[in-house]
Structures are given as C-alpha cells and as structure tokens.
Amino acid sequence: MHHPLLYIGFLFTLLGAGLVLTDILSVGVAATPFSSWLLLLTTVGVLVVLWRLFVRPPALAAPVAAMAKAAAPRQLEIQSLQRLVQIVQHGQTSGEVYSMLLESAVQTVQADAAWLVLLPDHTKVEAGKAVQYYNISPAQAAELQSRLSSHTLPDGEYITNDLNSRLGFEGAPQAFRSLMQLPLQGLQFDYGTLYLLKAEPNTFDSDDLSILQTFTSQAVLSIENLELVRTSLENQRTQEELKIASQVQDSLIPKNLPTDNWFEISSHSLAAKEVGGDFYDFLHLPGRRLAVIIGDVSGKGVTAAFHMAQMKGIFHSLMQENPLAKNERDKFPVPSRFMAQANAALTHCLEKSSFITSSLYIIDYEQGGFVFARAGHCHTLYYHALREEVFYFESTGLGLGIIRNESYEKHIKNQFYDYSPGDVMVIYTDGIVEARGGNGTDEYGEDRLKLRLEESYFQEAEAIKSSILADLNGFTNGFPIHDDQTLLVIKFKSAQPPQ
Amino acid sequence: MKVTAQPTADTLTLLLDGELDASSAIVLDTELAKPDILNYRKVLVDCAKLSYISSAGLGVFISHLQRFQDANVKLVFFNMQEKVFNVFEILGLDALMTIVSTAAEAEAA
CATH class of the missing domain: 3.30.450.40 (GAF domain)
Known part of the structure; x- marks a missing residue:
C-alpha cells in the first residue's frame, strides 16, 4: 500500500507538465504569472514523488522494526x-x-x-x-x-x-x-x-x-x-465397584423361590440406591416346613448392604439342625429364640445407631399352621379365607440391636396361627408403606395396602403382587423411591387342588 | 429440621420441628451427645412439630438410650403425632421409652 501523498504528487506532476507543454506550444506568448504558478506546482509534485519513493520516513520505520523484534517472542x-x-x-x-x-x-x-x-x-x-x-x-x-x-x-x-x-x-x-x-x-x-x-x-x-x-x-x-x-476416572471406578457390589448383593437374594404344591410365593425387591438394606430368604426344613425371613437394616446404601449380608449369614448359621436336641421340635430354633440369638450375635457387629427389623415365619404344612416372631418389623397383612377378612397381625416385638443384652428376650415373643387353604400372607418392608407420592409428603400407607388385598386376594400370588405394585406405582407416579422396597406374597393352597 | 433447646433448672426440653431423617439426624445427635446433658434429671422431647421420623432418626435416640439410662436421666417424649407414634410402636420402642400425650404429663413423668 502506497502513501496517498505519492498519488497526489503524481497527479500534480502530470497536470503541471501538461499545462507547461501547452504553454510552450502557444508560440510567442511570454511567460505569464499563471504559468509560473504551474511550474512551481509541477516541481513540488516531482519533489513529493521523489521523496516518497526514495526516502523512508522515520515515523514509519519505528513500528516495522518493533514488529520484527516482537515476532520472535x-x-x-x-x-x-x-x-x-x-x-x-x-x-x-x-x-x-x-x-x-x-x-x-x-x-x-x-x-x-x-x-x-x-x-x-x-x-x-x-x-x-x-x-x-x-x-x-x-x-x-x-x-x-x-x-x-x-x-x-x-x-x-x-x-x-x-x-x-x-x-x-x-x-x-x-x-x-x-x-x-x-x-x-x-x-x-x-x-x-x-x-x-x-x-x-x-x-x-x-x-x-x-x-x-x-x-x-x-x-x-x-x-x-x-x-x-x-476425578471423573475415579468416579467411573467407584461406579464400577458399586455395580459389582450391586451384583454381589443381587446374588444374596434368592432367585429360585421355593416351590411345593401347598403354597405359592411371589417376591419383589427394589433398592433405593445401587445396594440396599432390605433382605429376605427362605429355607426348607425337614418335614414339610418352610422358614421365611424378611428384614430391613436401618439406613441405606453400602453400610446397610453390609449388615444385610451379615443378617443373611446369621439366618443360615442359626437355622442349622441341632444334633443334641432332645425332641424333633427343638432341632431348629423357634422364631423368638432365633431373634434373641440374632440380637446377641449382632451386638458386636452393628454400630450403636444402627438396628435391624425382622420377622421370621416357620410354616408347617403337616400342622396347617405357622409360628412367627416380629422384631420391630412391619405388621404382617393377612387374608383369612374362612372369615373372608383382611387384617394386620397385632403383635409386639422389639427390633434387633436396640437392647444389647440378655433382657432382649423379654421383648420378643412367638405367635402361633392356623391357616386354611386360600389364606394370603403379605410380608413387606417400610419402603412399601412409606413410599411417597402426590405432593411428596403423602405416604402409601397400611390402609391402602389392605384395600388392595381386599380386592385381589382371590388371585394367584404373582397376580396379587403385581396388582399391589401397579397400585403403588400409580400412587408414587414417578416420585423417586427414597427407601428400599421388598414385597413377598405367600398364598396357601390345598395340597391336592380339587379336580 | 430445627432443634431448639429450652433448659430449666433440672429439665431440658428439646423442640423438634420438621422431618427427622438421615441428614437432619446429625443436628439432633450433636444436641444429645453434649456431655452436660447428663446433668439434667429429665430430657423432654416435644414432638408436636415432628412430621416424620426415619430409621436414621430413630437410631439417634436408640444410640443414646443406654447412656441416658446409665446416667439416670429420664427421656420423655410428648405431643407425638399419630403417624410418628406408629413408627415408634412398630419398632417396639414404646415399651422401652416413655411416650406421653401432653406436656403436663411429661413434666409429671
């Protein structure tokens, strides 16, 4: 890009030169003051052109040098x-x-x-x-x-x-x-x-x-x-670990439910986080007997999951046949005895602010009845076929890990009950009845659960469970679950279904 | 969850306001864990505004139960909403803890 002065200089030079030439061609005319001015202009033009072409003005030189110097840094x-x-x-x-x-x-x-x-x-x-x-x-x-x-x-x-x-x-x-x-x-x-x-x-x-x-x-x-x-790699690793924990816990929950021709069982469990503190398990005992346990560790997440695994271990250790037992009935601990022993075992395994609620049922088909103990766990919901009535078992019993000494035995007792074919037992954790919906403070509640059973008792165990869950999901309506949920439905049948 | 402590000569009244769950349990635990709480003869817990209690909330009371008993400090709950009382009852805590209906009964307990 050339400086504008250069062009102006050129213009003046051309203009001046043209006019001087016209002057000279007008023969005999003496130099007028007008043509003298033109000559002066032409000279100035030439000088400006020469100056712009051959002399680099100092004002321009400095920035260029600076640019050259700055290029390296x-x-x-x-x-x-x-x-x-x-x-x-x-x-x-x-x-x-x-x-x-x-x-x-x-x-x-x-x-x-x-x-x-x-x-x-x-x-x-x-x-x-x-x-x-x-x-x-x-x-x-x-x-x-x-x-x-x-x-x-x-x-x-x-x-x-x-x-x-x-x-x-x-x-x-x-x-x-x-x-x-x-x-x-x-x-x-x-x-x-x-x-x-x-x-x-x-x-x-x-x-x-x-x-x-x-x-x-x-x-x-x-x-x-x-x-x-x-951090994101770390989080990814933690996620992987949790996934493994979740798989391990999943393997602790029985997948193959016990089957026999005198009862039906259907189960559902859902943890609020990757791992949870709810558990249930079954064990066939000699004779036509079945032990069913459900439990809920206080708190949620990993801590609760560890205690849940402990409780499963305690269940299988205590439910072993005692070879020294004097009679058939004493070979396995009755539910209240089981709870007292579990409470003692947990004394040193559970931190002070944790506790476990649990119910253990031993169902005896030969006798047509069951015995159970409730250690602070949710009341069992029951449909009585002969009376055509749905009710909650009212029984007292203290949660595990609350009193950590011998006196616990005074706070737990057995309850016996005779069942008839067609009776339905609904066992669950508080994550079901305390599930929230609507405005976020309303709870599903025992009453609504009872109503559900009144409307579905005649169905098979699996259908009763599905109907309760469908109603529960309708109630929570996408509201996130804040506590682990477990639901077991047991329906008693006649051993030989009528032809 | 808000915990307000109202001390008198030999009684400390704790007012619980809100939902007592895992996150708010810490506030209550801090209050109950104070060493000088054992200098009172009675600790009264006003549950009028306690709208919900989770297992973690119950755990706080349970973890201090033995300590209070050993120091001969009586722990009394009153003004409990039915829903909250049910939670105590299901767990069997009503047999271990003193739960009364009114403030007057709590003071007399």
Whole structure:
C-alpha cells in the first residue's frame, strides 16, 4: 500500500507538465504569472514523488522494526501455549505442566532467573517438588521471598521495576533488579506463585505481563482439566465397584423361590440406591416346613448392604439342625429364640445407631399352621379365607440391636396361627408403606395396602403382587423411591387342588 | 429440621420441628451427645412439630438410650403425632421409652 501523498504528487506532476507543454506550444506568448504558478506546482509534485519513493520516513520505520523484534517472542509464546495444551491432551501430570510453565515463562521474557512456588493443598505435588528453580539457589530464592512477603504489593500489581527501592530490601543491594511475580489463580484455589528476575532494572513491561498472564491462566486451566479428568476416572471406578457390589448383593437374594404344591410365593425387591438394606430368604426344613425371613437394616446404601449380608449369614448359621436336641421340635430354633440369638450375635457387629427389623415365619404344612416372631418389623397383612377378612397381625416385638443384652428376650415373643387353604400372607418392608407420592409428603400407607388385598386376594400370588405394585406405582407416579422396597406374597393352597 | 433447646433448672426440653431423617439426624445427635446433658434429671422431647421420623432418626435416640439410662436421666417424649407414634410402636420402642400425650404429663413423668 502506497502513501496517498505519492498519488497526489503524481497527479500534480502530470497536470503541471501538461499545462507547461501547452504553454510552450502557444508560440510567442511570454511567460505569464499563471504559468509560473504551474511550474512551481509541477516541481513540488516531482519533489513529493521523489521523496516518497526514495526516502523512508522515520515515523514509519519505528513500528516495522518493533514488529520484527516482537515476532520472535510471539512465536515462542504460541509454541509454549501449544505445548501446554498438548501436555493436557496427552494426559500427562500436573508436575509436567508446572515445569513447562517455568521453562516457557523464562524463555519468553528471557528472564535471568526464576522460581515457582506451589502450594501443597491443591497442587498435589510431591513434597520435594513444591518449589522449582531456574538459575537461582534455593537459599537465594528463600531470602528474596522472605523480603518480598514482608511488604506485599497491592492487588493487581505484579512488576517491581527496581528491587533496590522496594520496601523490605533496604540496605540489601540485589543482583537481580527487576522482578515480576504472578499468582497462579484458579476458579476456587490459589495454586502458587511464579517469580521471574532480570539483572537490569526496569526491564519488564506490560507486554511481558500480559503474555505471562496468558501463560499462567493456561497452566491453571490445564491443571484444573487434569484434575477433572482424574476425578471423573475415579468416579467411573467407584461406579464400577458399586455395580459389582450391586451384583454381589443381587446374588444374596434368592432367585429360585421355593416351590411345593401347598403354597405359592411371589417376591419383589427394589433398592433405593445401587445396594440396599432390605433382605429376605427362605429355607426348607425337614418335614414339610418352610422358614421365611424378611428384614430391613436401618439406613441405606453400602453400610446397610453390609449388615444385610451379615443378617443373611446369621439366618443360615442359626437355622442349622441341632444334633443334641432332645425332641424333633427343638432341632431348629423357634422364631423368638432365633431373634434373641440374632440380637446377641449382632451386638458386636452393628454400630450403636444402627438396628435391624425382622420377622421370621416357620410354616408347617403337616400342622396347617405357622409360628412367627416380629422384631420391630412391619405388621404382617393377612387374608383369612374362612372369615373372608383382611387384617394386620397385632403383635409386639422389639427390633434387633436396640437392647444389647440378655433382657432382649423379654421383648420378643412367638405367635402361633392356623391357616386354611386360600389364606394370603403379605410380608413387606417400610419402603412399601412409606413410599411417597402426590405432593411428596403423602405416604402409601397400611390402609391402602389392605384395600388392595381386599380386592385381589382371590388371585394367584404373582397376580396379587403385581396388582399391589401397579397400585403403588400409580400412587408414587414417578416420585423417586427414597427407601428400599421388598414385597413377598405367600398364598396357601390345598395340597391336592380339587379336580 | 430445627432443634431448639429450652433448659430449666433440672429439665431440658428439646423442640423438634420438621422431618427427622438421615441428614437432619446429625443436628439432633450433636444436641444429645453434649456431655452436660447428663446433668439434667429429665430430657423432654416435644414432638408436636415432628412430621416424620426415619430409621436414621430413630437410631439417634436408640444410640443414646443406654447412656441416658446409665446416667439416670429420664427421656420423655410428648405431643407425638399419630403417624410418628406408629413408627415408634412398630419398632417396639414404646415399651422401652416413655411416650406421653401432653406436656403436663411429661413434666409429671
């Protein structure tokens, strides 16, 4: 792009030359004052053209030189930024980012010495690498730092033009006179400070500052990205672990329900989180007997899941045949005895604020009856076929782990009941009756559950369960479940169905 | 969940307001765990505004039950809503803890 004066000069030259030529061709006419003016104009035009073409004006020369000088650091700056970005992309460590930062900063501003102090809290650097040095001894850096910290710079100021005149340096002439100190500030934390030194005073300018501020913020961004990647990997691992826990727990819940021709069982269980504290189990006992247990560990999640597994172990250990028993009935513990023993076993396994509620039923087909004990667990819902009546069993009994001594036995008792074919027993945990719906405070409740059984008792166990669950889901209407849910439906049948 | 403590000479009354679940249980536990609470003769728990109690909430009372008994401090609940009382009753706690209907009965207990 040429300077506009050049074109104006050309224009004047052409115009002047043309007119002078016309003048000369007009023979015999003496030079008029008009043509003298034209001659002058032409000369000025020629001079301007020559000047613009051959003499480079000094005003233009300076910026071009500056640009040429700045090209090298800008190149460096871009390269360094690219390297910083690459370090993050290749999943390298925060330690490498810090070394890279120090190295690039020194190169870019051509510092004579530098050091980088990292705060141990958030930088996760090893203890020995909390300070990194370039061309300065640790002792020298430490001495400078203690002088610097005696009088800190106001916020937003990073450059000291001459250390010899800075507060805190009185009477201590410095080998390095210029200092730039830059904090490494993240969104939430400070990561440390970068110190750059030059021997001569007044050598850092605002360009150096802005380049290095880009550097430090890019480095902090890199560190924070690395941290994000690390946490997300960690979360992924935790998720995997939970998935395994969930599978293990799933394997603790019986998949093959006991079958016989005198009863039907249907079951449902759903944990509020990946793992839960509800459990149920079955065990065939000699004779035509079946032990059914249900339980609910207080709390939710992993802690509850561990205790749930413990309780399953206790159930299978205690429900072993006692070879020393004097008679048939004493070979297996009756439910109240079982609860007392389970309570004693849990005394040392359960933290003080945890407890377990449980009910154990031993159903005896030969006798046509069952015996059960309720240790603080939800009341059993029952349909009595002969009386055509649905009711809750009213019985007392204290949860496990609440009293941790012998006196527990006084708080648990057995209840005997004779059943008839067609009777239905609904066993559940509080996650069912305390499920929330509507405005988020209404609970499903015992009454609604009872109503449901009154309308579905004549169906098979599986259909009764489905009808209760459908009603429950309609009630909660997508409201997230906040407690584990377990539901068992047992229907008694005649051993030989009528032909 | 809000816990307000009202001390008198030999009685401490705790007013519970809101839902006592796993997250709010910590607030109550902090209150009950204070060592000088054992200097009172009675701790009365006003449950008038307690709208819900979860197993974690019950766990807080259970975990301090023995400590209170050993120090001879009487723990009395009153003004309990029916729904909350049912939870205590199902777990069998009504046989272990003193639950009365009015403040006057609680003071007389």
